[in-house]
Amino acid sequence: GESVGLHLPTLSVQEGDNSIINCAYSNSASDYFIWYKQESGKGPQFIIDIRSNMDKRQGQRVTVLLNKTVKHLSLQIAATQPGDSAVYFCAENAGGSYIPTFGRGTSLIVHP
Amino acid sequence: KAGVTQTPRYLIKTRGQQVTLSCSPISGHRSVSWYQQTPGQGLQFLFEYFSETQRNKGNFPGRFSGRQFSNSRSEMNVSTLELGDSALYLCASSWGDRGFNNEQFFGPGTRLTVL
Secondary structure, three states, rough: OOOOOOOEEEEEEEEEOOEEEEEEOOOOOOEEEEEEEOOOOOOOEEEEEOOOOOEEEEEEOOOEEEEOOOEEEEEEEOOOOOOHHOOOEEEEEEEOOOOOOOOOOOEEEOOO | HHHHHEEOOEEOOOOOEEEEEEEOOOOOOOEEEEEEEOOOOOEEEEEEEEEEEEEEEEOOOOOOEOOOOOOOEEEEEOOOHHHHHHHEEEEEEOOOOOHHHHOOOOOOOHHHHEO
């Protein structure tokens, strides 16, 4: 498959563990955030989003937490499965500009 | 429903040449965005089209251009290719008119290698 990034931070977990992936953003005006999953050889896939008027949002097995004070976003994956192995990255944009800024990504490796 | 398709999947060009990449959005989607992904810079926004109009443009030189047709299909063009243009070019489509702020569906990308 195609590599989406060299020297990405890597998180290795065992199947069944909970995973937490972090993202720091720099623009205090950012008000919309998305987490994406990108598997080798594929385009990014939307996982979950959150707006700045929320601190937490839950989906199926995933939770996104937003801390605007320290400009930090996290993605929690419950009961991680081998199929969750991928690169995860966050994206942000500000004030309806519709021009996103993407984080560099974290490579998640799930061991069976 | 078919996903976003991009052609070609792989392309090799030499410096100075120009290239055209094609994207067919999901049926019914009217917004198409283009992104460049490289190991060094990560994913970067190129431009976004809605109803044949470019509505947003990222911080890329004028060598990068695009267009959208009445059937929402889109093409992007890179002229006078440079080695640094080697990248995975991704297209994403969405139903609404808010680009990134609507859920976007990405294609598999076109891998461009400039020699």
